[in-house]
Amino acid sequence: MTDKAKKTKSTKIVKSSISRRQFTAGVAAVGAAASVGPWYIKNARAANPLKVGVLLPRSGGQAQIGIDCQRGADAALPILKDLGYPELKFMLADFETKVDVARTQTAKLIDEGAQIIVGAFDSGATMAAAQVCEQRNIPLVVNIAAVPKLTGMGLQWVFRNFPHGPMIVKDAFINQKALFKMTGHTPKTVTLMHVNDTFGSSLAGALFKLAPKFKMPYKIVEKISYDPYGRDLSAEVRKAKASGGEALWVVSRLNDAIMMTKEMVKQRFEPMGIMSTGPGWYDQEYMKATGKFGDDVVSLVPWHDSNKPLSKTLEAYFAKHHPDRQVNPNHTYTFEGIMIAADAYKRAGSTNAKTLQAALRTTNITNNVTTAERIAFEPNGQNKYVKNSAVQNRGGKNLVILPQSAAVAKPIWPMRGWKKRG
Amino acid sequence: MDFWTLANALATGLLTGLVYGLSALGLSVIFGVIRIVNFAHGEIMVMGMFFALIMFRWLGLDPLLSIPLAAAILFVFGYALQSTVISRVAHLPDHMQFLLLAAIAVMIVNGSLLIFGPDPQAINISYSFDSFDIGEDLIIDKSRAYAAIAAVAISGLLLGFFKYSRTGKAIRACADNYLGAQVVGLKVDHLYALTFGIGAACLGAAGCVLLLLIEVHPYLAPGYTLLAFVIVIIGGLGSMTGALVGGILIGMSEALAAIVFQPSMKSAFSFGLLILVLLLRPQGLMGKSIK
Secondary structure, eight states, rough: OOOHHHHHHHHHHHHHHHHHHHHHHHHHHHHHHHHHHHHHHHHHHHHEEEEEEEEEOSSSTTHHHHHHHHHHHHHHHHHHHHHOOOOEEEEEEEEOOHHHHHHHHHHHHHHTTTEEEOOOOHHHHHHHHHHHHHTTTTTEEEEOOOOGGGGOOOSEEEEEESSSSHHHHHHHHHHHHHHHHHHHHSEEEEEEEESSSSSHHHHHHHHHHHHHHHOOOSEEEEEEOOOOOOSHHHHHHHHHHHHSSSSSEOOOOOHHHHHHHHHHHHOOOOOOOOOOOOSSSOOOHHHHHGGGGTTOOEEEEEEEEEEEEHHHHHHHHHHHHHTTOOHHHHHHHHHHHHHHHHHHHHHHHOOOOOOOOOHHHOBOSSSBBBBOBBBOOOOBBBOOOOOEEEEEEEETEEEEEETTOOOSOOOOOOOOOOGGGO | OOOOHHHHHHHHHHHHHHHHHHHHHHHHHHHHOOOOTTTTHHHHHHHHHHHHHHHHHOOOOOOOHHHHHHHHHHHHHHHHHHTGGGGGTTTHHHHHHHHHHHHHHHHHHHHHHHHHSSSSSOOOOTTOOOOOETTEEEEEHHHHHHHHHHHHHHHHHHHHHHHSSHHHHHHHHHHOHHHHHTTTOOOHHHHHHHHHHHHHHHHHHHHHHHTSSSOBGGGGHHHHHHHHHHHHHHOOTTTTTHHHHHHHHHHHHHHHHHHOGGGGGGGHHHHHHHHHHHHHOOSSSSOOOOH
16 A cells, blocks of 8 residues: 555545544534524524615605605504514615616615615616616515516516506506496597606506507597606696697696696686596695695506405504595505515515515415505516506595496596586 | 697796796896805795795785795895805805805705605695686786786886995995995995895795795705706896896797697707807896906
8 A cells, every 4th residue: 555545545534433422412413403493593583674675765856755655664564563574674765856866775775784675666766776686686676666667678686566557558548448438428539748757758658559459439639748847837738728638648746736737727728537647646735735626536546445454454554643644555555565575574584685586476465455466476576466446536535436346436527627616 | 739829828938937037036136246156046945935835824925925024034044144154255266155055055955854844835825726818818827927927026126226226236336346346435245245135035035926836845946046047147147137038038938849849848948048048149148248
């Protein structure tokens, strides 16, 4: 035997020399660790709540909506705790209603330890946040954002529990047809006004693309886009009036909804009805600012189902903590966004991003608040079950008029003239 | 597009332009005399709007009736700001003055947020939703008409003050020849503070007038600061009549752009007009050329 061969043999012997005592001690140690493990992991989870980055426009032009969304997130904490979901820790971020700030704020949230992001209300900002989440491998649960390509370009870390533009438009068409049929009044022409941002443009684009497919009984005679930061909408309303559309379809935000209504009254522009596909027109602030003139507007938007048990819990929470506000989509979809994150964490049992992503893919929540029959995601990250309702403003309240299964009131259509409102 | 649609748009543009002109007047007055570019312009105007809002909520006072009080309060604010803070940086390079005014703007926005919150707040007065009918097809919004009348009256008062009053003449003397004004014994520091106070008072009045037309929220200001810059550059920096002319031009061009092209093109038209003026008449339509 050569020296090298001897050395090799000796090494082998050393490697395999485990005594019975050492083996027994090892088995005991493994057994002890195994028995303590679940307790340790369970307590580690309780001691380390999931860090949820809540990205919203808390300042800038959409500040009031971002703050309204936060009310939904705040409601989630006590309600989800009562439902047995694990503890969450919010990390709040403000993207100042600026897309570039959304990008930097998302990166900052992740740098500071956010394990999942929920947001961001605005389509453009959500697209920016999605790109960062995709690069950094952190899940993004979209509360509100309708731009179709968010779930149409193969992103692996984006999960959207909100209808995209074509889904909103499709449901809007269905609800419009039902509304016209129920009331016996169908407009032959419609004028479309939309805010010229990512949300407004994508929705208006989807509307034009899908209208022929649905064989709508009207023709869109004019498409008027306007600046989201417009100071004055008198010319826009004048143009809409001059277009001769029998009904007005709007895709807008809050401030412009108020300005538009005032201008319509002042310019005596009385269409058959106002249909909105977007925020603003159902807001409490809108109804407060416009009073009786805000009545009869029909919003074709994702809404909650008041008959669901969790909706009743959420409504009770708002009645107690925000008695001046009714539950609206800003609240419900942000609430559900937080619930989706908590549910994924509960099932994953870990804050590891990959594990959370896998858990999000298998989400199946049936105890929810919106009209969606369940929350479950397609491989592209879209919840295909989300649906729209038709909600009409009446005396400062939002009443569901369609679908009939969730309706609490009969529609007023055509809308009452400005001078016929008491 | 029919004639009446165009006529209605132009009438609205003219009335809106007069209000824009009043809001830009404060910037022009301050720059014309003190040579300081007020980056807190829009924010001071929003203070005036919030003041009118408070008066309406507490006392039910029409914003037009709040004008004297808002102007008086913001005059004191402007006077104090100039004499205690801005005067100390007047000798420093321009960029340091800009930063100071920008910092004041940020403080005003955040203060407003703390006090009033981020939600837009509107007032509903008896004529908020009313219009005048002139003939069969010309409809003039009452709020806009009253706002424009108030804007013209305030601008007239201001122009009269600078042209005919002793103090106004003294302020103009400071603007024309700083050293000469000192030599003849004018209290330049006091007159500068007075000018800033008058500029701020003008913004307070503009804020009250503007509340008739739009909702107020703390983030409204930057858009109006930018608009005022566009207007005074078109009209001529430092020229008061130029500010009014610039305001009318912007109001009418925006209204026309919205009707003839697309409303989303309004801002493009304002800035297009600005570029055109800068290319063809850099001193502005009513400004004096610098040799």
